[in-house]
């Protein structure tokens with residue numbers, strides 16, 4: 001028996017990076033994966049990859065900042081499968097720069113995607129989990145929720161909010177047998193990180209500098225986070241509630257001399 005056999009799973013932002021890797025892993029472990037992304041081409045690519053492995057998935061395009069499209073996505077899943085077992089609120093964007101250089105619309109945008117996206121998707125999924133008295137919600141935070149990092153004020157604000165939301169959500173939905181936990185990755189090599197490193201004047205030096213932050217001396221890989229998400233999605237984590245799970249090569253609790 002596979003860990004996620006027949007579990008209906010929504011993974012937001014799974015057209016790329018960590019979300020895509022998790023979608024592939026969950027499908028391999030028996031889940032039926034609803035691949036969500038705002039980008040249709042990338043989302044369909046993830047579905048093709050899952051189908052090529054002989055597993056089940058389908059794509060729903062939705063912008064997690066939009067209540068109407070998010071509600072429609074959830075309704076479509078319920079109409080097709082009648083239940084939702086796992087929600088991975090993974091979609092997110094970054095913002096790099098000191099506070100005084102952040103434009104108001106960039107602030108609003110990151111708050112919308114990274115916080116409101118978690119709120120809206122959870123809002124529409126939760127009643128279906130409550131009805132069946134079972135479910136697992138995994139919220140994507142980041143280790144910047146727990147530590148200061150240069151030029152990340154906007155991003156850290158959103159990921160701190162997601163961690164706080166996780167804890168309060170857990171209290172509210174524990175009586176419904178719904179787990180709500182958070183993932184706190186360190187630097188994971190995905191298009192998200194590639195994007196901001198490539199803007200540096202010396203990308204190789206920038207990547208080497210980031211590597212030094214980890215006790216491992218390496219960046220994380222999307223599969224490192226996908227494995228942690230699998231654990232939180234599965235019944236093996238049934239006594240883990242409202243918790244942050246760090247996947248960060250020791251960045252938060254270790255110190256590189």
Ligand SMILES: NC(=O)c1ccc[n+]([C@@H]2O[C@H](COP(=O)([O-])OP(=O)(O)OC[C@H]3O[C@@H](n4cnc5c(N)ncnc54)[C@H](O)[C@@H]3O)[C@@H](O)[C@H]2O)c1
Pocket residue numbers: 012013014015016017018019036037038039042062063064065090091092093094113117140141142143184185186187188189190191192193
């Ligand atoms: N990569 C890292 O180092 C790292 C570290 C900590 C946390 N995270 C978090 O992990 C998550 C995934 O990051 P990644 O590195 O895989 O990024 P990524 O850019 O590779 O993938 C993010 C995906 O989210 C989608 N997306 C963006 N806005 C959306 C919206 N409004 N609605 C639906 N989909 C949307 C994008 O199209 C993209 O496919 C993010 O929440 C990010 O903050 C990443």
